[in-house]
Amino acid sequence: MAYTVFGPVMYDKSFSGGITTNNEYYALKWTTHSPSNEIKIFQQLNHAKNYEDYSLAVLNLHTPGQNCAFASKNGDIAIRTQGDWPAKWKGQGDFIMPGTDSSYMWQTMIPMDETPFQYNPERGFISSANQKPADSAYPYYLGRNYPPYRGQIVNRKLAAMQNITAEDMMALQTSNYDVFAETALPIFINNIRKEDLDEDGKKYFVLLKNWDRNNEVNSIGATVFETSWSYFEQLVFDDEYANAPKVINRPFESSLVDGILGDSAYKFIDNITTHQIETLADIATAALKQATVDLKAAEIKGKLTWAKWKGTSINHLGKIAPFSQTDLLIGGGKHCINATRKNHGPSWRMVVELTEKTTAYGVYPGGQSGNPGSKYYDNFINSWVEGKYFPLWMMTKDEVSSKKVKWIMGCQKGYFYTKHFYVLLAPTIK
Amino acid sequence: MKFLTALIISALLAVAACLYLPWWSIAIVTFIVAVAIPLKPFKSFLAGFLALFTTWGLLAWYISNNNEHLLAHKVSLLIIQTDSPYLLILITALIGGLVAGFAALSGSYLRKT
Numbered sequence: 001m002a003y004t005v006f007g008p009v010m011y012d013k014s015f016s017g018g019i020t021t022n023n024e025y026y027a028l029k030w031t032t033h034s035p036s037n038e039i040k041i042f043q044q045l046n047h048a049k050n051y052e053d054y055s056l057a058v059l060n061l062h063t064p065g066q067n068c069a070f071a072s073k074n075g076d077i078a079i080r081t082q083g084d085w086p087a088k089w090k091g092q093g094d095f096i097m098p099g100t101d102s103s104y105m106w107q108t109m110i111p112m113d114e115t116p117f118q119y120n121p122e123r124g125f126i127s128s129a130n131q132k133p134a135d136s137a138y139p140y141y142l143g144r145n146y147p148p149y150r151g152q153i154v155n156r157k158l159a160a161m162q163n164i165t166a167e168d169m170m171a172l173q174t175s176n177y178d179v180f181a182e183t184a185l186p187i188f189i190n191n192i193r194k195e196d197l198d199e200d201g202k203k204y205f206v207l208l209k210n211w212d213r214n215n216e217v218n219s220i221g222a223t224v225f226e227t228s229w230s231y232f233e234q235l236v237f238d239d240e241y242a243n244a245p246k247v248i249n250r251p252f253e254s255s256l257v258d259g260i261l262g263d264s265a266y267k268f269i270d271n272i273t274t275h276q277i278e279t280l281a282d283i284a285t286a287a288l289k290q291a292t293v294d295l296k297a298a299e300i301k302g303k304l305t306w307a308k309w310k311g312t313s314i315n316h317l318g319k320i321a322p323f324s325q326t327d328l329l330i331g332g333g334k335h336c337i338n339a340t341r342k343n344h345g346p347s348w349r350m351v352v353e354l355t356e357k358t359t360a361y362g363v364y365p366g367g368q369s370g371n372p373g374s375k376y377y378d379n380f381i382n383s384w385v386e387g388k389y390f391p392l393w394m395m396t397k398d399e400v401s402s403k404k405v406k407w408i409m410g411c412q413k414g415y416f417y418t419k420h421f422y423v424l425l426a427p428t429i430k
Numbered sequence: 431m432k433f434l435t436a437l438i439i440s441a442l443l444a445v446a447a448c449l450y451l452p453w454w455s456i457a458i459v460t461f462i463v464a465v466a467i468p469l470k471p472f473k474s475f476l477a478g479f480l481a482l483f484t485t486w487g488l489l490a491w492y493i494s495n496n497n498e499h500l501l502a503h504k505v506s507l508l509i510i511q512t513d514s515p516y517l518l519i520l521i522t523a524l525i526g527g528l529v530a531g532f533a534a535l536s537g538s539y540l541r542k543t
Contacts, residue, residue: 322504371501
């Protein structure tokens with residue numbers, strides 16, 4: 001293993017990740033290569049009683065950096081984008097950088113008191129959904145890949161909610177409304193030339209036009225939109241990218257949408273391989289035409305409705321099909337709060353109400369047993385699909401001796417122990 | 431009478447052996463039974479086969495039934511690509527029967543020599 005001033009050489013001529021042929025050597029610098037004691041943050045948070053304790057505790061989180069949300073029974077709320085963030089100049093780290101030029105090296109970390117945070121903001125709530133943690137006024141560069149849509153819908157809904165109950169939060173978490181579709185749909189509705197479509201195309205266009213932007217289980221509009229948008233992106237960029245390497249980033253969906261909504265003669269719309277200049281109407285219509293082929297095939301197979309099309313599946317780690325549950329009838333999508341995709345989705349839903357006696361609800365798509373022969377192997381999946389939650393047991397001190405406790409595991413200096421035997425497992429927690 | 435004795439003793443010894451030894455100890459015990467109890471070769475085979483076919487078949491069914499065939503549904507899909515716990519149990523019984531049968535047959539032939 002070769003090491004450089006940056007870090008280990010991750011890719012060399014003998015290993016290119018199997019994606020492209022490789023004649024270069026690539027070293028990686030990563031904050032996790034530096035030692036730090038992250039368990040301390042959990043140990044200190046477990047004993048934290050207020051905002052001040054929380055603020056001190058999170059300082060122990062160096063890497064991987066994460067948004068740390070906080071709420072307290074006295075009404076305080078806060079969020080911190082906590083971690084060791086290298087203080088970057090605009091664009092630093094977006095692409096592979098030359099190891100021979102020291103101006104590309106990390107200079108320093110963002111000081112702890114300058115990491116983005118909110119404490120009791122005016123709007124009365126904090127939220128995070130992969131959107132950018134701070135706006136363009138923030139002096140350090142935070143990277144580019146921040147899809148804004150889920151954050152938009154979360155904030156929009158929270159701003160409109162009053163006297164929120166736990167059930168309201170559960171409804172929020174399982175919302176299938178697609179803000180990206182809301183943004184991009186006008187591109188199709190206002191520009192597709194209906195007269196150029198065949199009978200099937202016309203039928204799908206009507207479904208698209210009347211779609212309420214909800215990715216519900218039986219929605220067909222959602223499927224039409226998703227397929228059309230996918231072909232739309234290809235039609236816009238395939239010609240420009242024809243000579244690019246096989247594996248390369250294409251512009252974000254948000255960039256394309258913003259580009260077109262800002263200028264309907266967006267320069268990438270034109271197909272550079274043809275003589276004439278294509279218009280937005282040409283490309284949008286062509287996208288739906290291409291999508292119609294896929295949609296018709298799906299309709300014949302009975303897979304046109306959104307949940308069947310999306311095919312959300314909870315797969316066994318070893319990809320063993322009989323131990324997995326596939327094609328779940330759940331709505332949502334990558335831009336919805338109910339962020340389900342084919343192989344990706346909300347793996348833990350939780351609502352905590354900080355009443356006098358804390359009440360909490362949770363659900364995850366799985367089960368408490370790892371044994372495929374157990375009926376508790378995947379019995380939560382249906383509840384998760386239906387948006388149901390289970391009450392979580394917020395154990396109080398006097399409930400420790402309750403009959404409900406099945407097994408005790410504890411910590412003593414130097415050991416983790418279980419009821420009757422000692423097992424040396426991990427170094428002491430300081 | 432000898433046939434029934436051989437069958438029952440094979441079954442009992444197979445169950446006992448499998449408590450401590452790997453599954454293929456059924457071959458050893460049925461072999462020994464066939465050497466000890468003289469029978470015509472085909473009868474020996476049948477004694478061993480039926481002993482383990484019923485033993486393993488019943489045991490597998492009993493265990494799977496207590497599990498409401500939950501695991502058997504999944505494993506049958508995995509191994510024989512059909513959702514049939516009973517087919518899986520039948521195959522289990524067949525494997526046990528064949529191994530024991532041929533072991534008993536070998537024992538019987540050894541007697542003959």
